[in-house]
Amino acid sequence: MSSTIFYRFKSQRETSRILFDGTGLTVFDLKREIIQESRLGDGSDFQLRLYNPDTGEEYEDDQEVIARSTSVIARRSPALKNSSIHARNKGTGANLNQLATVGNAMRYVTGKPRVFQNRR
């Protein structure tokens, strides 16, 4: 039994799809699938963010499960340099959850999800 999640890059007209078995995919796995399917590269020079098309809200938590048949908006943007991550962290006291969404997309390619101790 094959399930589908639909994704469309923000600037694109056409929708693409990820096929998988099961009832849903974690944000982490979905990002990895999209990076592979759309051949976005090794993840070092970009970040990939996913949004709910109805609410515009970002799926920030890599462990959140996206149900099959859902549509998401994908957004490819430049990677942030390490220095700017630190600057941001210092300046605003951003929590680690937010930090997980900045930087680059390499962890989705290497397949090692980041685990944070103080996740809410």
Add this chain to the structure above:
Amino acid sequence: MNEQGNTPFKFFSLGGSNEVGRSCHILQYKGKTIMLDAGVHPAYQGMASLPFYDEFDLSTIDVLLISHFHLDHAASLPYVMQKTNFKGRVFMTHPTKAIYRWLLRDFVRVTSIGVNSTIGNDDNIYTDEDLAESFDKIETVDYHSTVDVDGIKFTAFHAGHVLGAAMFQIEIAGLRVLFTGDYSREMDRHLNSAEVPSLPSDVLIVESTFGTATHEPRLNREKNLTQLIHSTVSRGGRVLLPVFALGRAQEIMLILDEYWSQHAEELGSGQVPIYYASNLAKKCMSVFQTYVNMMNDDIRRKFRDSQTNPFIFKNISYLRNLEEFQDFGPSVMLASPGMLQSGLSRDVLEKWCPDEKNLVLITGYSIEGTMAKFIMLEPDTIPSINNPEVTVPRRCNVEEISFAAHVDFQENLEFIEKISANNIILVHGESNPMGRLKSAILSNFTALKGTENEVHIFNPRNCVEVELEFKGIKVAKAIGN
């Protein structure tokens, strides 16, 4: 927010800022939106090579101007026109459009072949049909004539970089912005040097490829090139010149063809053959013939006086593929692509690089992350393109003599002074040379610091906005980063 309803001028790069590749910049002023260039990054394939198009609403763009036909400036145009919600009008010069057509058809073909043989996944970001459909919608502009699209006025000037290359001066509500694209201030064998527009500019968006480096004079470089090649073939070696199929390759061929004629007793009559390996050779000859009137006086005179096309070379023969190439002895091969990523030049590289008698001669600008950049480090081995498990020993010589037709520091600074814009935005350069260029320009203009003519220089990253405020037409101050 802005006093007296002044709207700020905004600059935003989707690519080509603090990097060379995927040139794409957005200008916004008084409700008008202009995109400059739509390139790809030659070090990447497929979607990864695109500018960061998700970071801007492309449906708001009124006008898209393409500076020249190089892939890092033009190759994602069919993608923008066919795959996104872009609805604007697209302009380029006549020769750019003529050459763009052949180049991109080749780009689609090469990309798909390269991928089928290795990964088996479709890496094309658009198809032949997308290319054909979008091609008819591209409008052409003449140099020096001003086009007005609902209050966006723009004029193309010669950039001296490749045939058809343009700088654009754009005027919106009295504010003038000059985008150099890639440009050269040195007259070479077939092109004029870049022009200085007669009207002043408030903002200058200028390339910084060579940062603070200095070029040797052209005649010295020509001499070094011919001597290096001559001594290599005299020792029985083979010379590979990886070139982009059209543009600078023709300049190199003009140099070599003349030298071969002058040294006919040692090199000519097929003793040491020169090959130009490109399936675009025939087509490009007709384009170069058609547009000789856009080149410099020297080449036009040759064309007129001899009644022959100076781009029909006596000592150079064309190769469509390597199957028809008989590799018997010393020879010189110009082959594309210029950065040895895959295709003809890469195949020849892997064939020739194990022999210490041979020479790889890099004449173009090599982008970070490409094989051309890597081979200049003189590695012991290089990976084989068709079989990533296999490495090929590298014993050949590797030299670089640039004919890339980008300004060096002195040429850039002189041009910047002539334009005398108070706001300068640096693009098309790796971070380090660009940073050095910024410091060097700033120290050149220290005397103006604190005056109303103070020069502001920006070297933003991709997707970091630069916002400038103008009161009336006169520059007021820079805000933001």
